[in-house]
Amino acid sequence: MNVNDVTKNEGNSGYTDFNFTITLSDFPIDAVTLRYWVQSESAVAGSDFVPVPGTVNVTFNPGVKAKTFTVKVKGDRVRELNERFFFNLAGVSSNAYFGKYQGKGTILNDD
Ligand SMILES: [Ca+2]
Ligand SMILES: [Ca+2]
Ligand SMILES: [Ca+2]
Structure with a gap:
């Protein structure tokens, strides 16, 4: 299981x-479950992107x-540095291989 970075x-x-796709290494025979959560770093939930509250349960039948999940980044005309947040995977069921478990969301300032 891997998740991509988005810039x-x-x-x-x-x-x-910002679309994050969680990809399994193969088609599952039994359902695979996990959670994801979106973590502020230099990009802050609320001011730079729409908050994703708590942890979100995901099931791959x-x-x-x-599966693809979207984090909505807010546009502005403020001069600022590039900013980053994380799309983290956790709690993967034992029938799936855990590979790249963190997607980096990099917001390129364009002002
Ligand atoms: Ca901004
Ligand atoms: Ca801008
Ligand atoms: Ca800006």
Whole structure:
């Protein structure tokens, strides 16, 4: 199981979708469960992206290999440094291999 990194421009208004895809190494025979949570770093929930409260339960049913989740980044016209947040995986069921468990979201300031 892996999750990708996302690097995109911030944008100046509205929202930009940062899409994180969790991919299993193979099609599961039994359901695979895990949780994800979105962690602020230099990018702060609320001001830089739409908060994802708590931890989110995810289930891969048999035959499903990939799922995509979106973090919505807020555009602005403020001059600031590039900012980062994390898309973390945790609590993976024992029938799945745990590979790259952290996706980095890098917001490129464009102001
Ligand atoms: Ca901007
Ligand atoms: Ca910003
Ligand atoms: Ca900015």
